[in-house]
Amino acid sequence: xxxxxxxxxxxxxxxxxxxxxxxxxxxxxxxxxxxxxxxxxxxxxxxxxxxxxxxxxxxxxxxxxxxxxxxxxxxxxxxxxxxxxxxxxxxxxxxxxxxxxxxxxxxxxxxxxxxxxxxxxxxxxxxxxxxxxxxxxxxxxxxxxxxxxxxxxxxxxxxxxxxxxxxxxxxxxxxxxxxxxxxxxxxxxxxxxxxxxxxxxxxxxxxxxxxxxxxx
Amino acid sequence: xxxxxxxxxxxxxxxxxxxxxxxxxxxxxxxxxxxxxxxxxxxxxxxxxxxxxxxxxxxxxxxxxxxxxxxxxxxxxxxxxxxxxxxxxxxxxxxxxxxxxxxxxxxxxxxxxxxxxxxxxxxxxxxxxxxxxxxxxxxxxxxxxxxxxxxxxxxxxxxxxxxxxxxxxxxxxxxxxxxxxxxxxxxxxxxxxxxxxxxxxxxxxxxxxxxxxxxxxx
Numbered sequence: 026x027x028x029x030x031x032x033x034x035x036x037x038x039x040x041x042x043x044x045x046x047x048x049x050x051x052x053x054x055x056x057x058x059x060x061x062x063x064x065x066x067x068x069x070x071x072x073x074x075x076x077x078x079x080x081x082x083x084x085x086x087x088x089x090x091x092x093x094x095x096x097x098x099x100x101x102x103x104x105x106x107x108x109x110x111x112x113x114x115x116x117x118x119x120x121x122x123x124x125x126x127x128x129x130x131x132x133x134x135x136x137x138x139x140x141x142x143x144x145x146x147x148x149x150x151x152x153x154x155x156x157x158x159x160x161x162x163x164x165x166x167x168x169x170x171x172x173x174x175x176x177x178x179x180x181x182x183x184x185x186x187x188x189x190x191x192x193x194x195x196x197x198x199x200x201x202x203x204x205x206x207x208x209x210x211x212x213x214x215x216x217x218x219x220x221x222x223x224x225x226x227x228x229x230x231x232x233x234x235x236x237x238x239x240x241x
Numbered sequence: 242x243x244x245x246x247x248x249x250x251x252x253x254x255x256x257x258x259x260x261x262x263x264x265x266x267x268x269x270x271x272x273x274x275x276x277x278x279x280x281x282x283x284x285x286x287x288x289x290x291x292x293x294x295x296x297x298x299x300x301x302x303x304x305x306x307x308x309x310x311x312x313x314x315x316x317x318x319x320x321x322x323x324x325x326x327x328x329x330x331x332x333x334x335x336x337x338x339x340x341x342x343x344x345x346x347x348x349x350x351x352x353x354x355x356x357x358x359x360x361x362x363x364x365x366x367x368x369x370x371x372x373x374x375x376x377x378x379x380x381x382x383x384x385x386x387x388x389x390x391x392x393x394x395x396x397x398x399x400x401x402x403x404x405x406x407x408x409x410x411x412x413x414x415x416x417x418x419x420x421x422x423x424x425x426x427x428x429x430x431x432x433x434x435x436x437x438x439x440x441x442x443x444x445x446x447x448x449x450x451x452x453x454x455x456x457x458x459x
Contacts, residue, residue, distance in 0.1 A: 036436035041429030044422045045363040045375070051429070053376040060379035063455070067448040069378075070351060071404075071440040076363060077356030078405050079423040080318045087316045090330055094308050097334040098301070105342040121376040150373050 030062050032195035034176075039065060043072030050155035053121060053147065054176050054196075054220040060119035061194040117181050117216065125149075126157075130181070130216065133157055140164060153222040160184065160215040166207040172223030175199045177207075182215035184208060286398055288354035296344035304341060307354070312337050315362045321424045322366050332369055336361050350389035350450040353401050366425065381454040393450060400443045407439045 034055060041047045042055040059066040090096075116129040125147045126132050135143035135157075143159040158177075160166055166184065176196055183192040186205040191197055199205070209215035291307050294300035312333045319329035339361050347357055367375045408416065415435065422432050 035433075037429050037433040040422065040436050041427075041432050043363075044425065044427075044432070045367050046422065046425045046427065046432075047429060049373045049376070052374075056376035056378045063448060063451045066378060067444045067451060068440065070356075070447045071444045072438075073352065073360050074356045074401050074404060074443060075408070075419065075438060075440075076359040076423045077353055077401075078408060079420050080314050080359040080362060081355035087313050087320065087326075087329075089312050089316060089333065093312065093330065093334055094305060097308065097312075097337050100334055100338040101341045120379040124376070 029192075030064070030194040032189070032191060032197060033062065034058055034065050034196055035198065036068065038176075039069045040072045040075075043069055043076055048153035048222065049149040050147070050153035050220045051176070051222070053125065053149060053155050054178060054218060056121035057119050057180075057218055058178055058194065058196055060121060119180075122147075122157075122180075122218065125155075133159075135159055142166070153220060155218065155220045158215075158217045158219050160207075160209040160217070162209055162214050163211045164209050166209070172201065173221055174223075175219060175221040177217050177219045180216045180218060182213035183210040184215050184217070185210070286395065289349045289394065289398065292340075292344050292347050292349075292354055292357075295341055296347070304337075307340065308337050311340075311355075311358050315358065318359075318362055318424070319366060319370075322370065323425070324366070324370055328369065332362075332365050336365050339365075348389060348450065348454075350393040350397050350453070351447050353398055356401070363423075381451065389450065389453070393446075393453070397443070397446050397450065400446050404439060404443050 038047070038051065038055060042052060047055065055069070059069055116123070118126060118129050123129060126145075133145045135145050137143050141161040141164055145157045147155040147157065149155050157180075158166070160182075162182065176198055177191075178196045179191050179193050181193065183190060184207045185191070186197075186207040188197065188203075188205060191207075197207075288307065288310075291300075291303040294303040295307075315336050316326075316329045316333040319332050320326060324332065336358065340358060343361075347354070352360075364375045364377075367373050408419075411419075418427070418435050419438075421427050422435060427435070
């Protein structure tokens with residue numbers, strides 16, 4: 026758990042996560058951040074409480090079928106569905122990410138996108154894209170275009186740009202208007218989770234990745 | 242096995258009134274029969290004890306009372322969220338079965354029973370209606386001594402009731418938008434203007450509970 030996270034998720038994302046209306050890739054970002062950030066976790070659970078009111082105060086609770094309690098007891102008698110295996114938490118990837126990767130960092134199937142930068146796209150629904158990014162220590166992040174909203178969270182190492190310095194657990198929220206040049210700290214290779222709600226533009230920009238200096 | 246007849250033998254009066262008061266009404270008569278009080282805090286505490294009884298004694302009567310209160314609400318919530326009646330009925334049963342199986346995971350110093358049931362119902366909706374996985378944060382788990390302090394439980398339950406009162410005072414239009422958001426009808430961009438809710442006290446309370454769990458883990 027990182028005690029010194031400075032860059033948090035916004036209330037609208039936390040409320041949408043509580044309401045269950047985010048695309049899967051954004052849910053993954055929020056769950057990963059909450060695993061590291063008690064500040065946002067407490068806020069998200071407060072938004073769950075709002076959901077509790079909405080459910081509990083519903084104007085017209087609907088009658089259940091006559092046999093529904095009996096049917097439910099029969100369901101219960103069948104036993105609990107197999108619980109998920111709990112992965113260890115003292116690792117680079119928090120549990121929700123490990124469930125998508127199938128393990129910790131060593132299990133990530135990286136694909137090179139040039140300049141030493143690698144990415145791994147995670148299997149989510151297509152409304153939004155989640156991917157892990159590997160940026161070698163001291164290297165700049167290639168521009169992949171901010172068509173929509175993009176959230177980038179640091180999992181290992183750190184990066185800096187015109188906005189600020191971002192370390193483990195910090196989330197940078199970028200929209201179309203942000204022009205920035207993230208550079209990984211020299212001390213360690215940087216691994217980030219990046220989520221965007223627009224289709225990826227990486228491929229269109231591939232030629233630019235081979236320029237000696239990236240226009241970001 | 243539990244039957245409808247068993248419910249009739251409960252020595253409580255009719256567990257459900259025929260109506261439910263207006264949205265977010267602070268003074269609720271629901272659950273009155275459970276402990277003979279119309280104080281909403283006490284009622285909520287009582288639901289906590291119901292879950293404990295399920296956890297500790299696999300108490301089917303306690304479950305039946307919870308079922309009669311929450312299952313119709315879960316069903317209504319799912320239909321409002323776009324489910325057909327048959328699916329909503331099945332899902333409500335599955336949500337209540339999950340409540341039984343996961344009773345040992347319920348932490349009343351972090352959530353009311355209504356909040357907890359909501360999270361199970363929401364995840365069911367994402368799974369069944371949106372056919373999407375629901376990533377959840379790392380579980381903080383229960384250490385050997387992580388059973389919450391009773392004072393913390395009462396404080397959280399009361400502060401949640403106060404938040405509910407504060408929400409009851411919101412203008413109708415804002416309350417309806419919040420409901421729409423939780424039925425899954427607003428995107429996070431549309432939600433952006435709806436988040437000025439008075440969550441401060443309950444958030445601090447939950448934060449304390451999280452600190453306790455972190456402490457128990459170390």
